[in-house]
Amino acid sequence: MNGEEYLVKKAINRDSEAFGSLYDHYLPAIYRFILLKTGNKVTTEDLAHQVFLSAWQNIENYQAKGFPFSSWLYRIANNAVIDYYRTDKKHLSLDNIEEAAAGNNLEEKIDQRFELNLVRTAIKELPDEQQTIIIMKFVEDLTNKEIAAALGKSEGAVKTAQHRSIQNIKKIVNGKYNQKIKEA
Amino acid sequence: MENIIKKLKKLKDIQPDAEYGQRSKLVILAAPVFPKAKPVFQIAENILEILKKIGQIQPDAEYGRLSKLAILNASVAPQKRPFFNWQLAFTMAELLLILISGALINDSRPTAPNLNAQALKTEFQNLSINIQLAKIEYSQNVDEAVSLALKEITDKQTDHLNPIILESEQNKLNSESSNSKDIDNLLNQLLL
Incomplete structure (x- = not known):
């Protein structure tokens, strides 16, 4: 039995300390997952708590x-986000994401904000399942097996969707970049 | 020719207006800086790196602390026990098997009355008849009671309206009241 299994078993037996450890370990990943899907810090905090x-x-x-x-x-997080969009369609605020991920140096910050904004808006234009796969695979480094389990799909289907997602996001980023250059 | 050179050199003395220079500098420094143009393919190719940077996002530490506290202090509703109880199901299945096998081993023996469909049917039919009979009996009793009550109301010769009986009742009451006077006197004597 590995450390996580042991903690889960203890948490099932209502050991709050064990669940607290699981919370500490998984909060950042779940938080990012929700933030990338909603784009709003307050909503993300509410949903992650839920x-x-x-x-x-x-x-x-x-x-x-x-x-x-x-x-x-x-x-659970994916269902929470789906429910959120089903009941409360709000406008997205992207500021929090670029702010949260940008570096310390001003020039670096501006550069990164630009890139992150491009990628973030590109992710948002993907179909919901492709968004989820991109975040799980390339942001959170989950294995295909884990993604398949979370989405209730086969590993083969996840692999195919991954390939399609990354091609689509590249296309969207290129399109957006050219558009921004033209506007400038 | 020399004059021209001097004049051209004089042009070097031209200076922008100091205030203009100041304002212009301020506006330039306040303007948003457009990022260094990267080749398009570079951003698209670096997309995985950019996605990794997104992975550095962390929730606010204070939010995490408070949220964890709230979750761990939240009351947990007791879990409903599963509706399907395997142990009970196995016991019932065993019981059923024993009953069925018992019936199969000795087919000549009459089957348990509870499991006999014919017996159940007859019982059910009898039950229905019994219910109907009870209903009829009840209706008859009610009818009789109602007709009796109506008869008594309409009949002027009934006992409770007979003047002789009423008078005797009155006298009886009076005699009872005189007794009560005697008792009162006795009680007064005792108290005094």
């Missing part, structure tokens, strides 16, 4: 079946 609250209240329903705990959390 995701972990729901996980803590329903942890008895988690069944490992060879998949990491993260897959289960991503599934």
Whole structure:
């Protein structure tokens, strides 16, 4: 039994310290996942809180079946985002993301903000499932097995979707870059 | 020729207006700086690196601390026990098997009355008849009671309206009241 399995088992037995450790470990990833999908810091904080609250209240329903705990959390997070868009269609604010990811040096900051803005808006233009795959695979480094478990798909389907997603995002970035240069 | 050279040299003395220079500098420095133009293919090719940078985003530490506290302090509703109880199901299946096998081993023996469809059907039919009979009996009783009550109301010769009986009742009451006077006197004596 590895460390995570041990913590999950303890958390299932209502050990709050064990769940606290899982929370600390997975909050940044779940937070980023939601932030990239919603683009709003306040909404992200609300949804991330809901995701972990729901996980803590329903942890008895988690069944490992060879998949990491993260897959289960991503599934809850994905559903939370879907529900959010179903009930509350708000405008996106991208500032938080570029601000959060940019470097310290001013020039570097401007450069990075520009690039991140391009990529971020490109991600947003992808179909929902491709967005999820791009974030899980290329931002969070999840394995195909983990992504497949979180999305309820086969590994083969995830691989195909990955390839398509990265091609699409490159096309969108190129298009956006050319448009910005023209505007300048 | 020399004059021209001197004049050209004089042109070097031309200076921009100092205030203009000041303002212009301020406006330039305040303007947004457009990023260094990178070749398009470079951004597209570096997309994976850019995505990795997004992975550096961290939630606010204070938010994380407060959210964790709130979650761990949240009341957890007791989990509903699964509706399907395997142990009970196995016990029931075993019981059913025993009953069925018992019936199969000795087919000549009459089957348990509870499992006999014919017996159940007859019982059900009898039940229905019994219910109907009880209903009829109840209706009859109610009818009789109602007709009796109506008869008593309309009948002027009934006991409770007979003047002789009423008078005797009155006398009885009076005699009872005289008794009560005696009792009162006795009580007064005791108290005094």
